[in-house]
Amino acid sequence: MKIQAARVIVTCPGRNFVTLKIETDQGVYGIGDATLNGRELSVVSYLEDHVIPALIGKDPQRIEDIWQYLYRGAYWRRGPVTMRAIAAVDVALWDIKAKMAGMPLYQLLGGRSRDHVMVYGHASGGDIAETVDAVGQYIDMGYKAIRAQTGIPGVKDAYGVGRGKLHYEPADAALPSETGWNTRKALNYVPKLFEKLRDTYGFDHHLLHDGHHRYTPQEAANLGRMLEPYQLFWLEDVTPAENQEAFKLVRHHTVTPLAVGEIFNSIWDAKDLIQNQLIDYIRTTVVGAGGLTHLRRIADFAALYQIRTGCHGATDLSPVTMGAALHFDTWVPNFGIQEYMRHSDETDDVFPHDYSFADGYLSVGDTPGHGVDIDEELAAKHPYKPAYLPVARLADGTMWNW
Ligand SMILES: O=C(O)[C@@H](O)[C@@H](O)[C@H](O)[C@H](O)CO
Ligand SMILES: [Mg+2]
Structure with missing residues (x-):
């Protein structure tokens, strides 16, 4: 079994979401979330430019090995962008495995x-x-x-x-x-x-x-x-x-x-x-x-x-x-x-x-699988809109934690 294609879908149905869809040569696909609130496009680039090219041709059943490959293989460990990109791949692969098994994910x-x-x-x-x-x-x-x-x-x-x-x-x-x-x-x-x-x-x-x-x-x-x-x-x-x-x-x-x-x-x-x-x-x-x-x-x-x-x-x-x-x-x-x-x-x-x-x-x-899908046609009707989390200041103007 092989990963044939993977793509990132960005949509804003009221707020921004980044979704990874992984397709296999057996017709089964999986979906993972990669949303990082206020910094969405950095994860899109991480996935599109650095992760997807390395996934094509890999066996999607090897969830653990792919996780280790992406974590150790980046050399630069951890961080919200890297770990969200890895999460999106991981969840899509669990989705695929559970669909192949014909079971809801909690069973696996x-x-x-x-x-x-x-x-x-x-x-x-x-x-x-x-x-x-x-x-x-x-x-x-x-x-x-x-x-x-x-x-x-x-x-x-x-x-x-x-x-x-x-x-x-x-x-x-x-x-x-x-x-x-x-x-x-x-x-x-x-x-x-x-x-x-x-x-x-x-x-x-x-x-x-x-x-x-x-x-x-x-x-x-x-x-x-x-x-x-x-x-x-x-x-x-x-x-x-x-x-x-x-x-x-x-x-x-x-x-x-x-x-x-x-x-x-x-x-x-x-x-x-x-x-x-x-x-x-x-x-x-x-x-x-x-x-x-x-x-x-x-x-x-x-x-x-x-x-x-x-x-x-x-x-x-x-x-x-x-x-x-x-x-x-x-x-x-x-x-x-x-x-x-x-x-x-x-x-x-x-x-x-x-x-x-x-x-x-x-x-x-x-x-x-995990029981969540994405309607790509509908998603395309809601283009990305920049939106940031607020910042907070004390009464004298000092920057504080939001
Ligand atoms: O407990 C929570 O859910 C919050 O702390 C969040 O609202 C958080 O502010 C947002 O997830 C930030 O994106
Ligand atoms: Mg909280």
């Missing part, structure tokens, strides 16, 4: 570990009152777990406040929008949100919050402590994680569970956090870290330390990543939760898929 990974996958949705509002209402709407839709983010009075466009009801889409302009940040105001306001949420809805639902890399380790520890009475499912990205040791201080001072990893691209970004048990959930997902082949190594390593998975699932990860992640979630023994930011109808039309939501859970279907 080891079969079902659960009936369905608990997801969390994104509730947000301009202030506490609006956010409390938004959480109520998610509860009414059946969600068991809800992330709550609020606008902060006096802070311009604080992180995580959606523009639509169900969609939160931060990549909003052809050049980065400028937003504001104020840690003092956030530390004063965010705990009040969770106090109000628990007063209003009780303690039956899981609540989550994303710090989006804004706090120093000491401030993060303080926030974690203040949130303890409200029993969060997790506090995410509460401080930047380039320095994995930074989490020691946070961990030492709070029992609020910690999640991190959506911007990690290999096990090396998480190794110290995992083996020192500094986190509770690892957020890395399929497209972020070299595909299923690498992600399951991270998950197995995390399992040794009772750390569970919580795959990133924002709208910048295409339905192809969502489909592959759901097969992974259906199998992985140390599953924690799956993020589920709903795609727009336009996006769902371009990527027909067989996963579905009911009562707070997502379930995969039994279509052979």
